[in-house]
Amino acid sequence: MGDSVTVILIDDHEVVREGVRAFLSTRDDIDVVGEADGETTGVALAAGVTPDVALVDLIMGDGDGVTTTRRIRQVSPRTQVVVLTSFDDRNWVIPALRAGALSYVLKDVDGTELADVVRRAAIGEAVLHPRVAGHVVRRLRHEATEPSIADLTERELEVLRIIAQGANNAQIAAELVVSEKTVKGHVSNVLAKLQVEDRTQAAVFAWRTGVVHEPR
Incomplete structure (x- = not known):
């Protein structure tokens, strides 16, 4: 399956990883090539397998998804990071995107949508959950371009x-x-x-x- 999209999962909840892996593995064009339960193991995994896409949670026991995203983009620039989280607070959204995340989706996404997000990420197309997109738009409209x-x-x-x-x-x-x-x-x-x-x-x-x- 040389044309398959290669994906790694980084989440400290085993049940989440199992569920995502089980669904994505049913897709002939997506290949889950590794899992990690935190920042340290996740970054090492990304460096080792250089996947097309990394699905990254924001809150983990040994770190956070913002730092993990930044480090993945450093060790494997070809890897597109998709944040998969329960949090849509702007205090997480903007830092995650600035750290290099391409897409930001919530864990209430259904499996078919998630598979599509992964495929689109592999070709550099961003997907933002509507509430997340709202944060970004408000940021652009109402906040100064200079940091504050x-x-x-x-x-x-x-x-x-x-x-x-x-x-x-x-x-x-x-x-x-x-x-x-x-x-x-x-x-x-x-x-x-x-x-x-x-x-x-x-x-x-x-x-x-x-x-x-x-x-x-």
């Missing part, structure tokens, strides 16, 4: 302030009394929402916009 601290949640703003003080993830985790994995997800969202490449640029943004006062 208004895009950040209260916790992400806290993380930005601490980043601007030069703290690393372990120090941020200690100050906020959360895990480093949680901090990693917040930092990824901050970078994506502010449209910056690294922590230094995020710190400069914080100083420039008055979130914190630039050190002398």
Whole structure:
């Protein structure tokens, strides 16, 4: 089946993976070539098999789908990422798309539609759930093209302030009394929402916009 669309599944719920695999495997033109239960194993799998499409959940035990998407696109640029999740909140949608996701669909999608999404992703065609598309349209219409601290949640703003003080993830985790994995997800969202490449640029943004006062 050389012309088959190759797909990997990344979701920490085994029952979800089993269900998706069972359905997609009934399609002669789709070949599920691997599964992973989290970010680390998922990125390694993508690097190893370089599939046409990766179906990625957003919330996983060892990471988040935004970071996973970004890393997959780095290790396997040919792989199109389709976010398959239960969450349509704009705080997830925009960062996921900025991280490189091509399509964003919800888990209430039926099997036939999902198979079509996979086929379309393989040829570079995007599909957005209607509610997700609504977030994108509103973003384009009502929000300034320049990033704004208004895009950040209260916790992400806290993380930005601490980043601007030069703290690393372990120090941020200690100050906020959360895990480093949680901090990693917040930092990824901050970078994506502010449209910056690294922590230094995020710190400069914080100083420039008055979130914190630039050190002398």
